[in-house]
Amino acid sequence: MLDQLVDPDLDRIFHALADPGRRLMVDRLSQGPASVTQLGQPLAMSLAAVLQHVQVLEACGLVRSQKIGRTRTCSINPVALRSAESWIAERRALWERRLDRLGGYLADAGSGMPPDAGADRGQSLNQPEG
């Protein structure tokens, strides 16, 4: 079962996003492509350190870069961003559906409705609207 969830890309994407400097870079890139120098501007670190962060972002697929002349321009890869978002969203949705069902049961129990009443209510909800 663990094998199903061992997605090395998700490991690396979430690891990349755990650093505030790298999140700042992703935030900047969500507004459009930027050079490595531009990405480093708000960060108090050397260009070498900025490059290392860019490499982490590239290795997990969050960022793509292209070197033209002496300038390396980075842009975001939405596929990687979406895969991390989907993983979280699916678990949250599962949990919320479970909670909704639980809420429904409790409401039925609280109103003292017999078990059949819930089914009746379901039927009436399925009737076409007048």
Next chain:
Amino acid sequence: MLDQLVDPDLDRIFHALADPGRRLMVDRLSQGPASVTQLGQPLAMSLAAVLQHVQVLEACGLVRSQKIGRTRTCSINPVALRSAESWIAERRALWERRLDRLGGYLADAGSGMPPDAGADRGQSLNQPEG
């Protein structure tokens, strides 16, 4: 600017999600509460190791636990899950809106429309519907 994005909880939430074993635990908990023993069942590790992972998940707010008698029962905290999901979703949406605008410009340029034509089209879209 970095201060804005330095959210220690996000650092810890993404760090917690970077581990496949912890993701498996979150996955299990999205289906309903579970004891620490149940969470450890699919993982080939000691109970002490499982407990350490649970502690990481609790420290970042992804999981809450309650000990009754000798059993510690864990459940998911959707607030933490939602904050990580929102962070990613907002950046992805920004990037996609930018891409949509770019697509619009390119389509206008491709159709040979004069720059005013776009403005006219915008106006007609703003007219009240008949």
